[in-house]
Amino acid sequence: MSAMLLAQQILNGLLDGVYYLLIALGLSLIFSLGGIVNLAHGAFYAIGAYLTLVISPYLGFAGAFVAAPVAVALLGMLIELTLFRRFYRSDPILSLLMTFGLAMVAEQALRMIFGAPPLSYSIPTWLRGQVAIGSFIYSFYRVVLLAIAATCIAGLWLLLQRTSFGRVVRAGVQNPDMVGALGISLQPYMSAVAALGIGLAGLAGVLLAPIYSIHPAMGQEIITPAFVVVVIGGLGSFWGVVAAALLVGLVKGVMVGIGYSAASTAAIYLLMLLVLLFRPRGLFGERILRFE
Amino acid sequence: MSDHSQITRRGLLKSAGGIALLSGISAPAILRAQTAEVIKIGHLTPRTGFLGPLGEYAVMAVDLAVEEINASGGMMGRKVEVLKEDSVNPQTASTKAERMIERDKVACIIGEISSASCLTIAQVAQRNKVLYINTGGNSDALRGSDCKRYMFHVESQNSMYVKTVGRSFLRDGLVKGKKWYSLTADYAFGHDLLKVSKRFMEANGGNFAGDDLVPTDATDFSAYLLKIREAKPDLVVINLAGNQITNFLKQYAEFGLTFPVGGFGFDTALAWAAGKGNFVGTWPVVWHHLVDTPGTKAFVGSFSKKYSKPPENQAWGDYISTKIVAQAVNELKSTDSTKIIEHFEKGAKFDLLKTRPGYFRASDHQLMHEMYAVTALPADKIKNQWDIFASSPAVPGPNEDLEVIAATKEENTCTFPT
DSSP states (O other), X not given: OOHHHHHHHHHHHHHHHHHHHHHHHXXXXXXXXXXXXXXXXXXXXXXXXXXXXXXXXXXXXXXXXXXXXXXXXXHHHHHHHHTGGGGTTSXXXXXXXXXXXXXXXXXXXHHHHHOSSOBOOOOOGGGOSEEEETTEEEEHHHHXXXXXXXXXXXXXXXXXXXXXXXXXXXXXXXXXXXXHHTTXXXXXXXXXXXXXXXXXXXXXXXXXXXXXXXXXXXXXXXXXXXXXXHHHHOTTOHHHHHHHHHHHHHHHHHHHHTTOGGGHHHHHHHHHHXXXXXXXXXXXXXXXXXXX | OOSOOOOOHHHHHHHHHHHHHHTTOOOOOOOOOOOTTOEEEEEEEOXXXXXXXXXXXXXXXXXXXXXXXXXXXXXXXXXXXXXXXXXXXXXXXXXXXXHHHHTSOOSEEEEOOOHHHHHHHHHHHHHHTOEEEESSOOOGGGGTTTOOTTEEEOSOOHHHHHHHHHHHHHHTTOSTTXXXXXXXXXXXXXXXXXXXXXXXXXXXXXXXXXXXXEOTXXXXXXXXXXXXXXXXXXXXXXXXXXHHHHHHHHHHHHTTOXXXXXXXXXXXHHHHHHOTTTOOSEEEESXXXXXXXXXXXXXXXXXXXXXSSOOOHHHHHHHHHHHHHHHHHHHHTOOOHHXXXXXXXXXXXXXXXXXXXXXXXXXXXXXXXXXXXXXEOOGGGOOSSSOOEEEOOOBSOTTSOGGGGSOOTTTSOOOOOO
16 A cells, blocks of 8 residues: 555544544533433434435525534433433433433434435535545545534634633533532533534534435444544543544544454454553543542 | 532443443334234344344335235235344344244244344244245355255345346446456455355456455445545445445545446445435346336335335345245145245245246255346436436346356355255
8 A cells, every 4th residue: 555545544534533523522521511421412413414304405505504403402402401400410320321212212203204214315516526635635525524523623622711601611520519619500501511512413413414324323323433432532621532533533544544444443442442441531531530 | 519420430331331232122022912813924124223224125015015915815814914023133133033933933934134144043943944034135155055944035145146237247348357346344245245246257357456344334435435546446346235335325426436336235225315416336136116017016006105105125025025925825725834845945936026937946945036237327317216227127138047147056055954
C-alpha cells in the first residue's frame, strides 16, 4: 500500500470518528450530569433519520436539517420530564433497564409505523459531488458533514465553558449537592442537557440518513461504538470523548487500510480493553468523587 | 439533590456487560390454544439484526401462504397454523427449533436466511427426523459437506447465483483478462460465496485483484471505497449481505465511483432501499416481482393487496416453500416427514410461479429452478420506486437442463450421513 493511500485512510478514519462524536458527546453529557446511561440514545438517532424522510418532501433536506433535530430535542425533553427525572436518585441499574426498554419500544414503534424493510433516501443534488483536497479526492457531502459536526462540537464547548449555563452544568457534574446548597435547582438544567444531547443524536440521524441504510434497528448499530468512545474518552471529559472518537475512527480505518478489515470491529474493543487496563478512568477522565 | 445516584465506574461497565446478554433475548411468540385437528408448521427467520429487513418479507409471505392454504381446504382438510419466531442467531435458532419440535410438535420447519443458522436448525431437524426447508441460506456447504437428509433447499445455492449472473458478466466482457476486486461479508455465507466466486472467475480467466472481509455490523464503507479507487478494478464484486449491500450502494454513489459493479448475492429489498440513482450494477435473483408469468402476477397481486407493497425474492422463498409442503401433504395424505422426503427425492414437480416447474435434486436436495440476472435501470428510465431494474430471460434458457447452473458433484459433494 502506498503512503498516499495510508494518509488517505488516516484522514478518512478521523472523519469517520466525527460521526460517533455527535452521538457520544450527548451520551457522555447526560451520564455525567444525571448518572443515566442512555441506551435509548441510538433510538433518537434513528428517529432523526426517519423524521428526515418525513419532513424532506415538504421542507427539503435543509428544512429537515433544522426541524428534525429540534423535534427530537423536544422529544428528549419530554422523556427527561416524564421518565429520566424519576431515576436520578435510584440505583443506576434501574435507569439502565428503563432506557433499554425505551430503546426497544422506540425501535418497535418505528417498525410499526414505517415497516421493517429499509427505506430509501439520497443525498440532495446540491450536496453531491467530489472535492479535491490536494491529490485527495473526497465526497463533498462528507466535507459538509464534517463542517457541520465541527461547528456543533465547538458550539457545545463554548456553551459549556463560556456561559453561565455551562458553568452550572459543569458544577453539577462535579458536585450536585454543592450546587443545590448554593440555591440553584439543577432540574431545568437537566432538561436542557437532555434536550441538547438527544437533539445532537437526532442531528446525527439527519446527517447520516443520505449515506446509511435507514431501518428501524439502525440505532443499535451506532450505540455500541458510541458507548465504547465514551468509556475510552473518560467520563466528564469533553476533549477525552473527542480524542476517543477520533482514535476509534482512526483505528477502524487503518485496520481496513492495511488489509485487516475483518478485525476492524474487534480492534476498537481491544483498544477499549487496553485503555481500561492502563487508564481505568479513560484517556482524559477526571476524578469525579461520586463516580469513584 | 442529596444522595445523587450511586453509580460507580465499575458498576457502569458491569451493567453494560449485562445489556450485551439481554439483547440476545427476544419476545416469545404467543401461542394459541392447541387443538388436535390443527396441523402446525414452524417458521424461523431473523427478524432483527442485519438480515431482519429481509426476514420481515419472509414472515409476510408465510402468513399469506397459510391464509390461502386454509381458504382452499387446508392440509388433508385440516386447518394449518404457523408458529413464527425470530431466530436471532445460530444458537437461539437451534433452541427455538428444538422447542417447536418437542413441545409444539410441528410437522416441519420452514425458513431462515443466515447460512450459519440453517446449519444449527438442520442439525436439530435431522436428530428429530423432522423435515426442514431452507428458504434463504445460500452456502454451498449446506448442500455439500454439511448436507442433511432432512434438509431441503428452496433457496438457490451460491454456485447457482454465481453461474447465473456470471453469464451476464461473460457477455459484457467483464471476466476474461479483467481485474476484479471483491468485498465479502465476514460470516459463513460470505466465505462460501467468495470461494465459489473465485472458482468461477479463475475458470473463466479473470484476474483476482483483492478482497476485503467486511464485519456484518459495518455501516461505513468509506475506507473500503478508497481502497477500491486505488486498485482501479474492471469489476467490483459484492459478496455482501443484508444492510451491508444498501450501505455500500449508497456510499459507492456518494464517492462517485464508476467501475462496473456486480454482485454474486442479492435481495431486491436492499436495492429498493438504496433507491433510484444509487442502485447500480448487475445482480442475480431467485425470483423478482416482474417475472412475466400468470402465477407471479397472481402472487404479486395478492401480496400487494394485503401489504401495500410488492413482494421481494425472500417473500417468494417462504411463500413457495409453504405451498410445496401443503401440496406434498395433500398428495401423500400424510404429514410424516420421512414420507415427504421420499416423495421429494423421487422428483415430484412443483409450480414455482415461473415458466417451468421445478423439482428437488435427489443428490443434494437443492431445488432445481430458473433464476434471473437483473440490471439497474438508468435513473431517467425509472417510473416508480419498485421497478428499478430490467431482467434477463430465465436462466437456464428454455432448451437447457435446469441443472446446468447448479454445482457439479465434483464442485460440491454431498454424502448424506446415515
